[in-house]
Amino acid sequence: MESNAVLLESKSSPINLLNEMHQLRLLGHLCDVTVSVEYQGVRAEFVAHKAVLAATSKFFKEVFLNEKGMDGPRTNVFLNEVQVADFASFLEFVYTAKVEVEEDRVQRMLEIAEKLKCLDLSETCFQLKKQMLESVLLELQNFSESQNSEEESSTQPSILLESNAAAVAEADQAGRPLDPPDSPADRPSNRVSPEMPATKPKEK
Numbered sequence: 001m002e003s004n005a006v007l008l009e010s011k012s013s014p015i016n017l018l019n020e021m022h023q024l025r026l027l028g029h030l031c032d033v034t035v036s037v038e039y040q041g042v043r044a045e046f047v048a049h050k051a052v053l054a055a056t057s058k059f060f061k062e063v064f065l066n067e068k069g070m071d072g073p074r075t076n077v078f079l080n081e082v083q084v085a086d087f088a089s090f091l092e093f094v095y096t097a098k099v100e101v102e103e104d105r106v107q108r109m110l111e112i113a114e115k116l117k118c119l120d121l122s123e124t125c126f127q128l129k130k131q132m133l134e135s136v137l138l139e140l141q142n143f144s145e146s147q148n149s150e151e152e153s154s155t156q157p158s159i160l161l162e163s164n165a166a167a168v169a170e171a172d173q174a175g176r177p178l179d180p181p182d183s184p185a186d187r188p189s190n191r192v193s194p195e196m197p198a199t200k201p202k203e204k
Contacts, residue, residue, distance in 0.1 A: 021052055022095040033064075033075045037087045044084040046091055050075065056094040058117035086112050093121055103132065 024030055031047035053060035063077060079087065086108050093099040097120070101109055106128055113121035 018096055021049065025049065025052075025091075025095060031074070033077060035077045035079060035087070037079045037082050037084050039081060039083045042084055044088075046087065047074075048091060052094060056118055056120065058119075060116065082112060082115065083108070090116065090118070090121065093124075094118065106132070 025048055028047055031049055033048050033050050033053065035046045035048060035053075037044050037046065050060075050064050054064050055061075060077070064075070067075060086105070089099045089101055089105075089109060090112055099109075106125055110122060110125035110129070113119075113125060
């Protein structure tokens with residue numbers, strides 16, 4: 001009797017694999033490629049693993065698959081027109097699937113991703129730029145709405161003033177007094193009316 005097949009799948013294995021490869025690179029263990037980066041006189045060298053670079057970058061995959069011979073125990077690759085800080089961020093991304101950069105460097109990271117043909121980094125940069133653009137548009141929309149509400153509130157008092165002025169003009173034309181209904185003129189007072197004679201004091 002045949003038993004059913006079951007799937008053994010680890011959710012943490014890919015993350016653990018990346019973390020272990022990242023630690024090996026930081027310690028310089030089992031690294032078989034040195035990438036020399038130079039930009040405007042600034043130069044730096046980075047050691048890495050061919051397998052990781054080839055798996056994440058079509059540029060490096062083509063370089064490694066097309067190399068005719070090893071020039072020593074470690075292959076050397078030279079990159080011009082790539083800033084040292086940007087390549088360091090690129091390496092951190094391909095080894096950890098994340099990297100923290102300043103907002104004004106996102107465009108440069110997109111450019112290096114396209115230059116090195118790293119699809120994952122390109123998509124990540126595109127998504128981040130899209131979120132940043134949506135955030136800016138939302139702020140502009142909120143600002144515009146607040147401006148409109150301020151303009152509406154500033155026009156309301158003038159409308160009230162105009163309606164009051166119209167009421168005054170209408171009352172003048174009708175010859176009515178402008179006193180409000182509960183003004184002192186309409187309220188009964190304790191004063192004696194001029195038509196009514198004052199009561200005489202009682203004679204003794």
